[in-house]
Amino acid sequence: MSSIGLSFAENLLGERPRSLTSAVQERLRADILSTRLSPGQKLHIAGLAKQFSVSLAAVREALSRLVADGLVQASDQRGFRVSPVSPADLRDVTQTRVDIEGLALRRSIERGDAGWLASVEKSFSALCAVPYTYPDDPTHHYEEWVVRHRIFHRTLVSACGSQWLLGFRDVLHEQSERYRRLSIRRDTEKSRDVEAEHTAIVRATLKRDADAAVAALSKHFMTTMHLVELATPKAPGVAID
Known part of the structure; x- marks a missing residue:
């Protein structure tokens, strides 16, 4: 392992990774989810x-892992590219996430104890303590908000009692993340009050009102979907980016 490659991986993960392949995979995953790598963009292995500063084999393996996650597409003739996005995929991902995450939230409300409720309040307070966007650039999320937002939504469903359900939910969250980033990057969220949307979910959850909580969660996801659609072409089959 080269010293340059090791430095990259250590800086990336904050600790010595198990392999440079894992480090490259996580860096590429972060760049895809943040849309620093645009939907449909070609990914050149050599570049x-x-x-x-890693081998071609390490990059190829990292890209292959991301193909399995649905974030990258592979073609025998065209190599690798970031998975494209489209209005149809957006609607499919959103509705499936409503179904899966709504079920996980409902089960968490039914099964979660006082400790889980406290963790929901704590994660929500932590999320509210940081700005939604950079003060000088409202078209990009404040990175710590992104981290806390992921933790908040995962905490909401963490008491569902099913690792399979959580696993499916996590995949859908990642697929949704790119669309959410696109909605703010395209400056369509000026009138949106995300904190109020989260507050509605939390209040219903703390009251153990599963119907109201799931309804608020669904509205939250659908709002993101509609905001992304505002910035997309209306012609069928046209990619968002």
């Missing part, structure tokens, strides 16, 4: 290997 990435040079950028990260």
Whole structure:
């Protein structure tokens, strides 16, 4: 392992990773989810290997793992590219997330104890303590908000009692993340009050009102979907980016 490659991986993960392949995978995953790598963008193995100071094999394996996660597409003739986004996929991902995450939230409300309720309040307070966007750039999320937002939504469903359900939910969250980033990057969220949306979910959850909580969660996801659609072409089959 080269010293340059090791430095990259240690800086990336904050600790010595199990392999450079894992480090490259996590960096690419972060860049795809944040849309720093645009939907549909070609991913050149040689260029990435040079950028990260790692072998071609390490990059190829990292990309193959991301193919399995649905974030990258592979073609025998065209190589790798970031999975494209589209209005149809947006609607499919959103509705499936409403179904899966709504079920997980309902089960968590039924099964969660006082400790879980306290963790929901704590994660929500932590989320509210940081700004939604950078003060000087409202088209980009404040990165710590993104981290806390992920923790908040995962905490809401963490008491559902099913690792399979949580696993499916996590995959859908990642697929949704790119669309959410696109909605704010395209400056369509000026009138949105995300904190109020989260507050509605939390209040219903703390009251153990499963119907109201799931309804608020669904509205929250659908709002993101509609905001992304506002910035997309209306012609069928046209990609968002």
